Amino acid sequence: MKTIEDLKRMREQFQAENSIRQTGGIQVIVGMGTCGIAAGAREVMTAILGEIARRNLKNVTVRQTGCIGMCEQEVLVDVVRPGEPRITYGKVTVASVPKIIGEHVVNGRIIEDLVVGKIAD
Amino acid sequence: MELVKVTIDGRQIEVAKTTTVLEAIQKAGIKIPTLCYHPELRPEGACRVCMVEVEGARSLVASCVYPVSQGMVVRTNTAAVREARRMVVELLLANHPKDCFTCARNLNCELQTIAADLGLRGIRFEGKRKSIPIDANNPSLVREQEKCILCGRCIRACSERQGVHVYSFVKRGFNTNVAPAFEVGLDKAPCTFCGQCATVCPTAAIVEKDDTREVWQAISDSTKHVVVQTAPAVRVALGEALGMGPGSVVTGKMVAALRNLGFNRVFDTDFTADLTIMEEGYEFISRLNNGGKLPMITSCSPGWVNFVEIMYPELLGHLSTAKSPQQMFGALVKTYYAEKSGIKPQDIVSVAIMPCTAKKAEAAREEMDSTGCGPDVDFVLTTRELARMIKEAGIDFSSLTAEQFDAPLGISTGAGVIFGATGGVMEAALRTVVEVVTGKELDCLEFHAVRGLNGVKEAEIPVGDLKVKLAVTHTLSNARKLLDKINSGDADYHFIEIMACPGGCIGGGGQPYASCGDIRQKRLNSIYECDQCSSLRKSHENPAVKELYDTWLGKPLGEKSYQILHTHYHPQQRG
């Protein structure tokens, strides 16, 4: 390392690795209540992680949440982009994961036919 | 030299910028107490007795380590200073035996003097006292650490002056102690017994082993014939311990005092100093001519011999095999003198008065037994011990009338007496060697190049066709420099004189206290004065020595000489 630019590059690289310890960024929230797990939430979660890795996305965190009372719609996945309403997708399957990530998380386009709820802050 | 103005107790003086506050105070004619300070050792600032006020300083300062600065205002006698001094001394006394009456340093102790000067009238602290066994397992020195005030002067003398590094502080805090590594006794440590530690100790924590009781007993024993020899350096220092000025020459009074004490014969080590020159001088000539080991190094200083046996055993071959004057004397007393006077050697008690503590250990060496019936020198007393015997006997020393040494072992030359000064052995040897080699009489007997208190003195002296390269040094730290040069092959000297103590024997470990440069210079001057006043000044012209060779020994380096007057050395594994 010989220049300030070298240092800055290294800083960015390491910051990306630790980004989940920072607040902010896009959140993907998977319903991991008993109902969700029974409906295949874990498989959906694995698919989401795989998709994020495949696309090498930065600035995305994946969280879990419990039952929110719409058990018949499980698996539920929320996508929260900073400054935008919280979008809840219902009956998410492994097959629909690439679409949710590709369209909504990456490009900000809501997939309206999967939406079961919107909550504006 | 940059000067600064400082004000001391309202008086302005000018001193060099490198001066300490203590030196400035002394220059201003004010005497403040000191304990860990010693003018010839690196200041330590440990005892905190010399505290003074310096305007602007946050607390009192230790004047011995505090540098002066321009415009500094110093006060040496304020209420805070007096209180602090008294407290420090009281604290020292609280952890010190209260046995002044029976102490070896009674009336000659720096701590006692300061306590008296400060007018302390009580010690308010009773409590824990240090308890350390006495170290007396060697013939020379006794260490009574309960009397140690941890000033560290012995540590510095041993390391700075002697380069031997026997002592260091061990343990911590209240349990701090001064000791050789692993707290072994000096007999197990690489100690040379030079006694420089004892000369700088302000209390009786390190003193010479006292042999006066044994000597008194011998004197009182009518079956014993007690003879005494006195080393050259004793006569210029003994007076100091008996109320006379530094450098007083008291040869005749000393002889008279010794007779008064009851010694049967009073002889002079100067006689065997002359004899040493004969043996050692011829040995040197022989080494020069026969390709012997060079440089040859003198061997009359037993502290130095111990040093080389302990630290540089690989160089033992350089030492002259001639015994020291003390041991030549002892050997002759029990052989030659015994024969001549018809007294059995078993009935002779041979006592030596020496400026030296290592001489006690030298006398106790196993090989120093020429007759097989005991040590050649039975007892060695230091100058300090002799002074105590004279006081004990109630002799008014300064009013004694001078007397002469007994013959024949009391007859000597000026060459013998200068053994007491650094460079003296070398000069005495040159006076003989040059004349023996060239067969011509010297015009000038004084070899000024080897005189004086400089650390290492070098000279080139023509002896016949050869320019003899000489070196003379004193103190063991200087000796170390020369030995390292020999080991590295950088020393092309022919002859080296080494004395363990500063200034040679006049600064020996058994001499009266307060040996600093000024006093040593005065003793030194007196030694050369004694030489100047002698009618005979070359060892080979000593008639008693000539008679000894003619009637008994044969010739220098002869068979009998080898038996009686030469010795051997062996490595000492200590520490």
Add this chain to the structure above:
Amino acid sequence: MQYIRAHVLICAGTGCTASGSKKLEAALHEELVKKGLDKEIKIVETGCHGFCEAGPLVIIYPEGTFYVRVKEEDVPELVESHLYKGRVVERLLYKEPVTHESVPNYNELGFYKKQRRMVLGNCGHINPEIIGDYIANGGYEALAKVLTSMSSGAVVNEIKQAGLRGRGGGGFPTGMKWEFTQKATGDKKYVVCNADEGDPGAFMDRSILEGDPHRVIEGMTVCGYAIGADEGYLYVRAEYPLAIKRLTIAIAQAEELGLLGENIFNSGFNFHLKIKEGAGAFVCGEETALLASIEGKRGMPRPRPPFPAISGLWGKPTNINNVETFANIPQIINNGAAWYAAIGTEKSKGTKVFALTGRINHTGLAEVPMGITMREIIFDIGGGIPDGKNFKAVQIGGPSGGCLPKELLDLPVDYDSLVQVGAMMGSGGLVVMDETTCMVDLAKFFLAFTQSESCGKCTPCREGTMRMLEILTRITDGEGKVGDIELLEELARNIKNTALCGLGQTAPNPVLSTLRYFRQEYETHINEKRCPAGVCSALTGYKITDKCIGCGLCKKTCPAEVISGELKGRHTIDQEKCIKCGDCAAKCPLKAIIKG
């Protein structure tokens, strides 16, 4: 590449390691593997959070949930509930001592809310063994800045302007110290970091070294550039093996990246760092003794002047600062002197880390802005005094500091205010005492420490502290004499005025400050032979009050068999023979036996 969705930060500081964080980490790893979660969840070892009493500490991201006292056996639940299902494990959250409310997030803890964690900012939040974690948080940018755009004079000036003062005790202005060393002539100069933290209870330096070692390395390197030194030593006490290990790793990593070594940032500046382990003498925290120790000599102080800035390590100009001081440097360079100088008071800038111990609800490390009051530290951050007891005094500044009473609780904590009231900042030890503490006993405790740690070189410290300790001991043993207080004062005054080094000069402070604020307690011990706090056993007896119903339990319990009385009658204790063990008082069902 696998996407990591969660980080589990486990504290691997000395405190949490001692309470089992290593076992916890192993168990967690095993459980994650078992559940197939090990590829998507990462375990991160961190340094100390300063909240060791609640350890082992665990933080889980992205939520930032703060778990305390997590044990091996909690692992299955933590994984199943939090990491698999996303449900917070309520019972492992921290609960505020007064309100008993659970606090899920780190920053909302009362302990952390009033703190301003700058020097400790990274501690607990980064992996100290990965240089990238430090760089991700802006690490080494200060070094890059000074080497590529600042003159050495400008660096010294910046530190002077910032008003940073030494955090090791005396509070000497750091910038001035640097300037002395910079201006000293010498072909070789050194930077030395004093990490010989020795005050009882103080562990802020250890925490910084264990939790954020690069910050100290960066601070020292900046200093090296400023004063013209190309070599530095970290003098770390050997009792800090983890700090030494982390520093060793950090130095190697910095060397590998070229942040230490030759020609750093192409500037032509070279800097090398070495670690020297101290062997456990308290006095080696004194700078001249420390330097002697690095040189391989006995660790004993020497008189100053000359100061190390002129003649230090091996006689060369040397700048020596403590860990916390160096750790302040990068942020001053990054944010500027003005930013730094805006924090704190007029003469004490920035923050100070305190180690809270004693009779206080939250023990641990607290970093606060200078000028905060003692009350805020003890009651807001420290959560007050436990067991409903009352605050009595606080010993601030370690064994060299002073003991302050409740009247001074609103004193602003800064260098000069503390000295004025007879205490000192010291290294930031803060021992809180409640009404059950005897102040004579406390003074004895601290004096016993300095007495046993005296190096033995100078008379007043070696001999004088022993005599002071003996007097204090006899007072607490009930053998105090009239005049003892005056003798203590005379000794203290003269030791302060004549001792060679800071250790000796400050050793009497605990005695002087307790005499200043609690003289009455000394007098009661001496004149009435009574210990008001009931601590000094020689002055404390047990009495049976009229609440006694004569059950006889005390009589059966007494190991010395000195309690007498008939069944159902009031019992009595033979005071002459009582050994004051207190067993009877503990056993009495009616609390009828009291101390006093």
